[in-house]
Amino acid sequence: MNSSPRQKSRLTGNIVWNYFSGIASIVGLLLLYPFAIAISGAEAYGLWVLAFGAIQLFTLSDFGLGTGIVRLLAVIKDPLERRRFVTLATTIFLSLGVLLLAIFSVAFPAYLNTVSINAQVAKLLPLLVPLTGFTLFVSIAGRAYNAVLWAEDRPDIERKSSLAGLILRAAGYAVSFWAGWGAVGVILSEAISLMIPAVVCAIAVFRRYSWPVFHRGSFSIHGLPLLKMSGVLFIGSFALLAGSQFPLYVVGTTLGLTAATAFGGLMRLYQSCRLLLSWIANPFIHPIMTSTKEGLLALYKRCAGLVWSLGLLLAIPVFILSKDIIDIWLGRSSEFAQGALAMLGIGILADAVIQPASQLVNLRRNPWLISLANMGVLLLSIPLILWASSSGDITLTTLATVVVPFVACPLYLIWAWQTVGLRWTKELTVNAALLIAALALLVLVLLLFRAIPIPILGLALAGLSELAVAAVGYLFIRRRMGAQLATG
Structure with missing residues (x-):
């Protein structure tokens, strides 16, 4: 329809x-x-x-x-x-x-x-x-x-x-x-x-x-x-x-x-970014619920494309400009939170991948899959957070908060791709792993650009990296998904 x-x-x-x-x-x-x-x-x-x-x-x-x-x-x-x-x-x-x-x-x-x-x-x-x-x-x-x-x-x-x-x-x-x-x-x-x-x-x-x-x-x-x-x-x-x-x-x-x-300021910023991503995804709730099976792929690609693009757009300044953001926003008395703010960029990237996939699977497949995956992420994160917090290091505590969802991204992607009609194959699993590897590489590149003494130069280089990764990822997914649907 x-x-x-x-x-x-x-x-x-x-x-x-x-x-x-x-x-x-x-x-x-x-x-x-x-x-x-x-x-x-x-x-x-x-x-x-x-x-x-x-x-x-x-x-x-x-x-x-x-x-x-x-x-x-x-x-x-x-x-x-x-x-x-x-x-x-x-x-x-x-x-x-x-x-x-x-x-x-x-x-x-x-x-x-x-x-x-x-x-x-x-x-x-x-x-x-x-x-x-x-x-x-x-x-x-x-x-x-x-x-x-x-x-x-x-x-x-x-x-x-x-x-x-x-x-x-x-x-x-x-x-x-x-x-x-x-x-x-x-x-x-x-x-x-x-x-x-x-x-x-x-x-x-x-x-x-x-x-x-x-x-x-x-x-x-x-x-x-x-x-x-x-x-x-x-x-x-x-x-x-x-x-x-x-x-x-x-x-x-x-x-x-x-x-x-x-730390509450950082979490409020993080939740605001997550809410912004969800607000972009939420308008697709009604179309996804009422779409035919054949129309799901187009809806998911549009939803995921918007959310992923915005996630990258939010994560880049958080990575590169965390020191400047903290100094201007909360003042030099909160300098201890600069590293923690940078780590939130990893969480934003993870959430940009997870949210569209979770929404699709919850609405058109089996919500137990997402619930069990989220519970598994929590159970793995709690001991990491407790261990990190015992050191008194907020940066390490924040990293422990976001690293498990980041690593779990391929699981959510596989379920979403199956929901739109892709068959579970070894190639599908490899595709998801390659995508998360590309995101991990982007994180390493961003951390490297973060060390550049001129923030605006690091931000510009990171922006170019973002465009390159986004373009390659889009073409890769479009070709692979289209090929599977054509032969499936």
Whole structure:
């Protein structure tokens, strides 16, 4: 089935909005982070960084329910059944939010007992814990409404509201600085900005589906399949996110709040890059779900090409300009994090390969494959992270965080290529290994250019290397995949 002009226009519009809002969010966060530290103080803001990490972990993983909603709602055609499904799905999310709020209220204060907190910063705890819990609850609910909009092929609504939240956050910083509210004002500004997309998405869903429609048979018809599917998807998404958040809490315990602030900035940048990559991939959710088997290859090539290109574009400056970025962004007091920032480039490259492949396999094949792979990556990463953190070296800790996903890229690629119709052959495995070897070579070249004393020259040479690798990789994959499909 060929896409209609309206569908193509919607896909293009979604991609444009994801690019625009994603880049604006990353730039905004980069610019605002040092202001937040300056207004709050490094230790006080470090406390919020740890709280924000918990919100991010549970909201982004969403227990797999978000992707489950997209997959199941997309195939329901009857308007009344769609309303019943949306009612049930949002009710499950709200129940999950209540459960997570209760767990957080106990677990987070217990974790803070392992962190060294001075008396002045400890005064924030009566506000921080309940505010973070409430923000977590609202954000979890927002994931349900956002998933419904994804199934409606309207991810742009959440992107626009996120951009509005970022603008409000900047305004909150300015008011906090002018009024002398300090850390309290910054924390309130960030919490409110995080909740804005959830509220906007809830309103958008209400306008489409009106009031909830409860039905006694909905749980057996829709609820059980949703929970069954989401359990599989949750294992994978939570494992992937836990692998990137776990080092933050290790750093908070071993090195203190000031180090957690710097490391949290790196993780926020890393997660922003990962989110940007996902925002580029997300507009392809609806086309992939509704495409014929024959159309999957074209969709995957387009999605992967965009995500890989952006991943390279993000990773290159991180590699080459990490020293300058840290000096300008967080100041010379955070010079210890320069090497760690460079290591995040490896993680960005890995995620650019993994995200399109994971999305394709989750939507059109067996989500257990991705879930088990992500869990394996986490189980291998945890001992590496604990070993690296015992040295007190943040650079080594960051490398331990990203190296396992990087090495695992071929596995995700093989499954994606099979999903679009390629047969499992020795040649397919060799192709994936050659691609990851090319990425590894690119990393070594980037590290070499990083040593050039003139940063702009290193960046230019790295850019040329990026274009060469991208061109060779594109031609290689296009020829090999086309040949297999022609003979398969």
